[in-house]
Amino acid sequence: AQSVTQLGSHVSVSEGALVLLRCNYSSSVPPYLFWYVQYPNQGLQLLLKYTTGATLVKGINGFEAEFKKSETSFHLTKPSAHMSDAAEYFCAVSDRNNDMRFGAGTRLTVKP
Amino acid sequence: KAGVTQTPRYLIKTRGQQVTLSCSPISGHRSVSWYQQTPGQGLQFLFEYFSETQRNKGNFPGRFSGRQFSNSRSEMNVSTLELGDSALYLCASSLKGLAGGLVGGGANVLTFGAGSRLTVL
Numbered sequence: 001a002q003s004v005t006q007l008g009s010h011v012s013v014s015e016g017a018l019v020l021l022r023c024n025y026s027s028s029v030p031p032y033l034f035w036y037v038q039y040p041n042q043g044l045q046l047l048l049k050y051t052t053g054a055t056l057v058k059g060i061n062g063f064e065a066e067f068k069k070s071e072t073s074f075h076l077t078k079p080s081a082h083m084s085d086a087a088e089y090f091c092a093v094s095d096r097n098n099d100m101r102f103g104a105g106t107r108l109t110v111k112p
Numbered sequence: 113k114a115g116v117t118q119t120p121r122y123l124i125k126t127r128g129q130q131v132t133l134s135c136s137p138i139s140g141h142r143s144v145s146w147y148q149q150t151p152g153q154g155l156q157f158l159f160e161y162f163s164e165t166q167r168n169k170g171n172f173p174g175r176f177s178g179r180q181f182s183n184s185r186s187e188m189n190v191s192t193l194e195l196g197d198s199a200l201y202l203c204a205s206s207l208k209g210l211a212g213g214l215v216g217g218g219a220n221v222l223t224f225g226a227g228s229r230l231t232v233l
Contacts, residue, residue: 032219043116043202043224051219090155094220099168104154 002027002093006103014111019063019078021106023091026072033074034092034100035065044090050074061085086110114138116225118203124231130191133228137184137205143167144186145222146178149200158201161186162208193232200227 007022025031032051036044048059055067061084065076074091088107094100117136125131137144145168146158157170161180178188184205190197204222 034219034221036222036224041226041229043118043226044204044222045224046221049219049221100220100222102155 002031002095002099002101004091004093004101004103006089006091006106008106009104010107010109012109012111013081015083016080019076019081019085019108021076021089021091021108023065023074023076023103024072025074025091025093027093027095029095032094033065033067034094035059035063035074035076036090036092036102037061038088038090038105040087047076047089081108081110083110083112116203116205116223118201118225118228120228121226122229122231124233125193126233127193127195129193130189131193131230132187132189133201133203133230135186135188135203135205135225137186137203138223141205141207141223142184143206143208143220144180144184145204145206146186146188147202147204148172149202149227150198155202158188190230195232198230198232200229202227 003026005024034049035047037047038044047063048057050057050067058064063078065074088105090105091103092100119134143162145160148156159178160168164180175191180186204224206220206222208220
């Protein structure tokens with residue numbers, strides 16, 4: 001069965017700094033990989049997904065993630081953090097049956 | 113098109129009471145999943161419904177139940193509420209099909225509602 005590990009439950013960056021949120025997955029088959037974002041008092045919103053093809057995936061709000069099979073990773077990055085990026089971010093993996101597993105989440109704080 | 117709608121958004125109950133939460137999925141989505149989100153446990157899968165049938169179930173006690181109607185709207189019920197049931201309950205709908213895959217293939221994207229925040233006193 002697939003699983004997801006997000007390294008770091010809290011990440012703090014300064015406005016304008018690089019954002020790097022780490023995600024490693026475990027899957028016995030080629031996975032589908034996702035990043036979701038949750039703003040306060042809201043549900044989760046899809047940021048980006050990887051299915052097949054190009055390993056560098058671009059999402060909304062300037063975020064991107066790279067699928068690295070050899071490292072079983074799908075880290076999320078953004079070159080320059082904005083105050084509005086403060087939120088909780090969830091990495092998720094699903095198999096071909098589309099049973100989805102979420103990581104524990106990483107809370108991103110952006111300091112002015 | 114309208115998103116996933118959950119009602120009520122906020123509610124307060126006391127221990128021992130029961131609660132019913134409602135979820136209206138995106139039009140055309142027949143799969144509805146429920147999650148419990150708490151600061152300590154994160155996102156935990158409760159159950160998934162498809163065509164009025166529970167297809168998958170997470171590791172929750174029998175006090176947690178759900179159902180789905182013919183129009184794909186879903187409800188979940190928690191009976192004999194405990195303090196630990198205080199949480200944000202999230203509903204998500206998707207195009208996940210009968211066999212688990214998507215019609216035409218591809219990855220299943222969950223679209224979430226804003227959640228129902230339950231406080232048990």
